Amino acid sequence: MLELLTTRNNPMIDPSLHVWGWEIPVYLFLGGWVAGAMVLSGWLMHRDPGTERPSVTRLLPWVGLVLISLGMVALFLDLEHKLYVWRMYATFQPTSPMSWGGWILIGVYPVLLLAGIAGLPPALADAWAPLGTLARRLRQSDARRALVLANITFGVGLGIYTGILLSSLGARPLWASGVLGPLFLVSGLSTGAAFAHMIARDPDEQSALLRSDNLFLLTELALIALFLIGLATSGVAQAQAASLLLGGPYTAAFWVLVVGLGIVLPLAIQSLMATRRIGHTLVAPMLVMGGGLALRFVVVAAGQASFWP
């Protein structure tokens, strides 16, 4: 038996760490969603260049700009020393994933903006001559290839760093897993694909996005399994952390909201949609998006509750 008494009672630290509330999970979710949207935009641009059909590629960059801005507002709200936020951009700290993320976010904006301009309908772009010229240049094959590459590169960077950000904070055994980066990336891809097939108008594109979403959801399930197996079979600290999700206080939220309602149920519905046994429904993609949000909330909260014994 070990009983620990301490005189320390610092706010946000004791009795257990709680430095991050709703802002960080919301940012991680929105960041992941934008990351997924960027990778899918890049893929669709590459897959179907020069199409005149109504593609979601045209809309995703603009949605991404709004979402990433909302995410950055959430990040800003989380800061305790808000007036000093500019310090983030007065330096680059190579060992800090948060510093990498700050600079990745700066790169995401122009890429989204240029991708959005490239997809503007000619009637809209030509309303202002320089914009029309820029849109036409961006649609040329070289610029288009560069946009595809930039979207995919920044999308993967944004999606994976949100996981590495947590896994680099070694004091929290639940986060001490290399799987967290790929897991958050794939979750972002599934969120992005769910949103994209929800708003897609073109049947071929909708079908391709739906099938890719199902693949992402399956991959996410496999990564969650690897994440839990990795933790449970590591040292005492990681095994204790895994027990938070395997019988501990976060078990119900994790298995019901994240795995059940967020992955398994929509995967089942979307499999029926993909084989055309049922028509397209908004329920499944909305469940996928809800699951992505729940994943961030559960991982951030449970991670803070985990500690080195």
Add this chain to the structure above:
Amino acid sequence: MARFGMAIDTTKCVGCMDCIVACKTENDVPDGYCRDWIAKRVEGRMPDLRMTITSERCNHCDNPPCVTCCPTGASHVHVYGKIVLVDHGKCIGCKACVASCPYGARFMHPDGYADKCTFCIHRVDKGQLPACVEVCPTRCMTFGDLDDPQSEVSRLVAGRKHFVLKPDAGTGPRIFYLE
């Protein structure tokens, strides 16, 4: 270059909390917060119990995760004595360092920046001891240069059985508890 650390004799510490009062007074630590604290660990089964009292604070680790995760360089290892410090003017209050510390040694100052023990660098710089060490009535704390094999702290660590807190976290803590 010096590498400051501490040896704290758990056979002398009585948990009187003078170190906490001295720290709060010396460093103007706000009400409701503390940079150092007393922990009492009771181990064993009745009637074979053993209590260890430890005066705890930032371990000024050799491998400080709070420094590597800081996005602005506010958390840094100071050239003087390799003390881990926070530059308040660079801290954005992101709390990554607080989450990264396995000892819970950091807290968010009500003014918005991350705060913690500084080993009283302002006193050490003038040749004085940290306030907690200075006031300890049982003289259980020894502060000094761990890189100087002749220093009292080095001799205590070399000659006495000791432990550090959470060694498995891999941070290389520089506060040694003598048994």
